[in-house]
Amino acid sequence: MIDACGLARTFTTGHGTVEAVRGVDLSVAPGEIVGFLGPNGAGKSTTLRMLTTLLAPTAGRARVAGHDLRADPAGVRRDIGYVAQGGGTDPSVPVGEELDLQARLHGVPDRARRVAELCGRLELAGLESRPSGSLSGGQRRRLDLALGLLHRPPLVFLDEPTSGLDPQSRGNLWDHVRAMRAEDGTTVFLTTHYLEEADALCDRLLIIDRGAIVAEGTPADLKRRVAGDVVTLELADAAGTARARAALAGHAGVREAAVAGRTVRLRVGDGERELAGLVRALDAAGAGLVSLNLSRPTLDDVFLTVTGRSLRDAA
């Protein structure tokens, strides 16, 4: 649904040249929900604006929703939905009127039925006569989503769809995005700052930093591949700790072991798979295991591993 190769954009400012996006390759398959994650200024919006034809690339090429970005930008625009960060509606216009107007602009056939259908699906029914400026944050974002979906685009771009929403409204919007994919097979490409959002909603993530993609994969794969799981062992005494350390030194699957007092912290690939073998090795060595804890890395650990910085600090 998206295939981009070497996409780049530089800006010339009074202070010199900014390489906002430095040759990004990415592909998104039909029906995927792909999250584009990165700290402030990483190049997310610039990439999104290029893929939605709002900004011309300085280099590279892309096919979006079956159309070449440079040769057929009108075709791209026809077949995508774009939900911008702040939305673009007039706050004084009633919800129903706004939807009807946009449906008319898009030439949506049988538009009254389509508007009613989307209002029903996105919990906007009953709000049609309210000016959009009077809606709550969550209702507002659902209206923005409805506006982006009116012409039934197979591909939708969402720019920070839940920015500023409370956790409950955020979860509600995720449900709607999932339903949109389940019911219509809509492909979704979204940018986000929220690690929880990336983790909960996206099938696959692209992590961008300083204009380049630094990691890519499903949330679970990324965590496993890039950061590994962590197994923390507590041993009964110093002798047991030494025996544990010796037993685990050559143990296949252990990538790294750090000892602090009677605690041994291991970095392993797939913790669940490794646990039984680890326990057997420790028992055989008579290490005197007191407790064992398996923790999964977070997406922030992934970012830290790839860039040496925390996404939260960097943001």
Ligand SMILES: Nc1ncnc2c1ncn2[C@@H]1O[C@H](COP(=O)(O)OP(=O)(O)OP(=O)(O)O)[C@@H](O)[C@H]1O
């Ligand atoms: N019109 C512009 N002129 C000059 N520099 C720009 C312009 N637009 C973006 N940039 C710069 O390009 C880089 C990438 O910006 P971009 O907005 O794409 O990042 P982002 O990842 O979307 O950040 P945020 O999360 O803050 O929205 C930044 O250094 C930004 O200052």
